Amino acid sequence: MIAxxxxxxxxxxxxxSSLQYLNLENIITNREExxxxxxxxxxxxxxxxxxxxxxxxxxxxxxxxKNETEKGKPLLGICLGMQLLFDKSFEFGEHEGLSxxxxxxxxxxPIVSDALKIPHIGWNRxxxxxxxxxxxxxxxxxxxxxxxxxxxxxxxxxxxATSEYQVDIPGVVAYKNICGTQFHPEKSGEAGLRILQAxxxxx
Amino acid sequence: MITKRIIPCLDVRDARVVKxxxxxxxxxxxxxxEMARFYNEAGADELVFYDITASVEERGIFTDILxxxxxxxxxxxxxxxxxxxxxxxxxxxxxxxxKVSVNSGAIQNPDLIQRAAEKYGKxxxxxxxxxxxxxxxxxxxxxxxxxxTGIDALEWAEDGVKRGAGELVVNSIDTDGVKAGFDIExxxxxxxxxxxxxxxxxxxxxxxxxxxxxxxxxMDAGLAASIFHFKEVSIHDLKxxxxxxxxxxx
Numbered sequence: 407m408i409a410x411x412x413x414x415x416x417x418x419x420x421x422x423s424s425l426q427y428l429n430l431e432n433i434i435t436n437r438e439e440x441x442x443x444x445x446x447x448x449x450x451x452x453x454x455x456x457x458x459x460x461x462x463x464x465x466x467x468x469x470x471x472k473n474e475t476e477k478g479k480p481l482l483g484i485c486l487g488m489q490l491l492f493d494k495s496f497e498f499g500e501h502e503g504l505s506x507x508x509x510x511x512x513x514x515x516p517i518v519s520d521a522l523k524i525p526h527i528g529w530n531r532x533x534x535x536x537x538x539x540x541x542x543x544x545x546x547x548x549x550x551x552x553x554x555x556x557x558x559x560x561x562x563x564x565x566x567a568t569s570e571y572q573v574d575i576p577g578v579v580a581y582k583n584i585c586g587t588q589f590h591p592e593k594s595g596e597a598g599l600r601i602l603q604a605x606x607x608x609x
Numbered sequence: 610m611i612t613k614r615i616i617p618c619l620d621v622r623d624a625r626v627v628k629x630x631x632x633x634x635x636x637x638x639x640x641x642x643e644m645a646r647f648y649n650e651a652g653a654d655e656l657v658f659y660d661i662t663a664s665v666e667e668r669g670i671f672t673d674i675l676x677x678x679x680x681x682x683x684x685x686x687x688x689x690x691x692x693x694x695x696x697x698x699x700x701x702x703x704x705x706x707x708k709v710s711v712n713s714g715a716i717q718n719p720d721l722i723q724r725a726a727e728k729y730g731k732x733x734x735x736x737x738x739x740x741x742x743x744x745x746x747x748x749x750x751x752x753x754x755x756x757x758t759g760i761d762a763l764e765w766a767e768d769g770v771k772r773g774a775g776e777l778v779v780n781s782i783d784t785d786g787v788k789a790g791f792d793i794e795x796x797x798x799x800x801x802x803x804x805x806x807x808x809x810x811x812x813x814x815x816x817x818x819x820x821x822x823x824x825x826x827x828m829d830a831g832l833a834a835s836i837f838h839f840k841e842v843s844i845h846d847l848k849x850x851x852x853x854x855x856x857x858x859x
Contacts, residue, residue, distance in 0.1 A: 419705045423680040453730060523804060525732055525775070528611040528829070529654055529859045549612065549859040551685060553732050570610060593707065595649070595684050 408432040408606065409444035413465045415486070416452035424592040424599060430606050438470050446605070447471060447479060451486030455497040455511065455556070458486050459504075468504065475506060480583045480608045482540075485554060488579065488586030497556050507581045509561030514554075518572045525555040530569040530589075532577050532597075538566045539608045540585050541578060543600035550577065550589040550597055557588065583608070612859045613823045613851070614654040614830035615844055616687075616808065617837040619644060622661045624670050628838040639838070645678040648837070651844040653684065654859055657710070657832060660690035672704045679705020689737055693718070698725050702733070710735040710778060713751040716758055716765075719772060726773025735808075736774035738762060740795060741782035747795060754782045762795075763802050770803045777803060778832065780810040788814025791822045791831065800827035808832050816842055816850045823856045 408425060410418055412434045425432040432448075433440055441447060449471075451458050462468060475481050483491045492503045495511035503511070515524050529549045534541060544567070557575045558565075564581040568574040569589075578601070579586045585605060591598035620627045625638040645656055658678070660671045668691070679686055688701040689710030698709050709729075715721050715736060725734045739754040740747050740762040747762035766777055779799050781792030791812045800807055806829035809822050813833040822828050836842045848858045 417702055417705075419676075419703065420679060420683065420707070423705065424683050427681065427683070520804075523806060523829075526611070527732060527775075527806060528614060530611055592683055593685050598683060 407444045408446050408448050409441045410434045410448045410450060411441070411462075411465075411467065411471070412436045413458075413462045413467070415458045415461055416450055418450060420590075420592045421448070421450055421484070424602055428599060428603055428606070430602070436465050436467065438467065441467065441470050441474060445479065446608075447474065447481040449481060449483040449487035449490065451484065451490060453486060455486065455489060455495040455503075456499065456501045459490055459501055462490065472504070472506070475584055478583050480605065481506070481585065482605045483584075483586040484592075485588060485590055488588055489556060489558065491579075491584060491586050492558060492561065495556065506584045507561060507564050507579060507586065509558050509564065509579075511556050512559045513556050514571070514573070514575075522572055525553060526571050526575065527553045529594075530571065530575075530577075532567040532569055533574075534567045536566045538578075538580050540580055540601065540604050541566055542604045542607070544578075544597065544604070548597040550587075550591070550594040552577075552589045554588060610857060611829075612654070612857045613828070614808075615652075615819070615847060615858065616655045616657055616830055616832040617648045617653050617844065618657040618659065618810070618832050618834040620659045620661050620834065621671055621674060623667065624674060626838070627661065629835055641674050642677050642681070644838075645682050648844065649682045649684060652848055652859065653844055654830070655685040655687060656682065657687045657689065658706075660688070662691075672700060675701060675704040675706065687735055689735070693721070695721070695724055695728065698729060698733075702729065708733055708735050708776070710737045712737040712739065715769065716749065716751050716760065719768065722769055722772040722774055726775070731773050731775035734774050735776045735778060736766070736769040737778040737780065738765065738769075739780050739782055742795075747798065750782060754780075754785075763798060766799045767802045770805050774805065776806045776808065778808040778810055781812060784812030785810075787812055788836070790814070790818040793821065793825070796822075796828060797825065800825075806830065813842075816847050819847060819851060820854050820856065823851065
């Protein structure tokens with residue numbers, strides 16, 4: 407059972423549908439019991455970092471999530487949900503993250519010049535940096551779908567795959583049982599479904 | 610780098626995709642879920658659904674179809690047609706849409722763009738424009754391209770983006786249906802005024818038209834309907850062709 411954390415950020419329809427399509431049992435929840443009972447946790451998220459971390463803190467679930475992952479329960483953060491896993495974010499100010507993975511979240515501008523559009527929206531290819539069970543079904547050069555204006559930095563150790571957009575954007579990260587994708591696997595066609603499938607098998 | 614996108618557009622009425630209407634008004638139709646599946650497998654980068662129904666009851670049928678498609682096709686979905694309020698945004702987003710396209714609704718009430726961008730983020734708001742040259746000036750038309758609003762298209766594009774539109778669909782009424790290529794002149798004029806992605810629409814008749822379009826780095830995506838529906842151009846072949854010609858596609 408995968409617990410999709412519902413903390414009032416973003417639309418979970420596609421995420422849920424993709425897990426169902428893969429026949430992966432799941433529940434959209436903000437209840438502690440469900441998270442304890444689930445064998446893995448999915449942390450979604452769209453919108454602004456400060457708003458999201460505040461809403462997540464308001465659920466009172468952060469300690470539960472931290473305890474469960476500490477015990478080894480796999481967690482996958484998606485898009486902003488991945489960014490929340492780092493130490494802090496510089497999105498409109500400075501905000502503390504969950505500190506589950508070392509690194510910070512920084513704006514793509516001005517590192518990425520005006521020649522390229524921000525947000526980074528669209529299909530971009532993955533370049534694998536490290537082998538990991540999460541990428542068990544991912545091929546070098548698989549295209550995945552991104553929508554974001556901020557990206558993970560200072561996280562070379564945990565970076566499993568990147569996509570090039572003037573800079574190398576960490577697309578897939580993992581530290582022990584904590585995983586994240588900057589792109590939306592639930593919107594990345596077959597390549598995305600294969601990553602969700604692999605997550606369901608990560609132990 | 611980001612790939613160029615190929616986007617088939619599906620007009621949905623009475624739970625069917627309307628593929629075309631001949632002069633006698635006879636419609637050729639298909640099942641939207643089947644078609645979405647077909648395009649997904651063919652390598653479409655995104656799907657656009659236009660709700661061309663009029664009544665409220667039919668709107669419910671449309672959202673059911675959208676849900677069905679969104680629960681089986683895992684690529685970005687854009688929905689347009691009759692979007693006038695934040696509630697309309699909410700309704701289609703809850704059914705699995707990723708982006709919502711506004712046209713006449715935003716002309717009548719430009720605030721809609723702002724309010725939607727604030728609530729759902731700019732990436733979610735697509736401003737679709739039907740444009741035609743009138744006495745040498747690009748003008749915005751509303752009501753499916755039937756009514757000249759008198760609005761200057763370049764100014765409207767700029768204004769829409771300032772208000773929070775994250776993407777523009779530029780549909781040239783002048784080249785629509787002619788199948789002699791996209792309206793490059795119009796598209797470049799718009800691109801000069803904005804820095805958001807531009808989806809070119811109207812005029813594609815053959816694979817070369819997409820190659821010509823993507824010679825311009827400002828152009829992000831090409832949208833078409835009938836040439837894909839009637840299999841005059843296959844998305845798979847189109848992508849192979851573009852790849853061979855140095856255009857990065859998925």
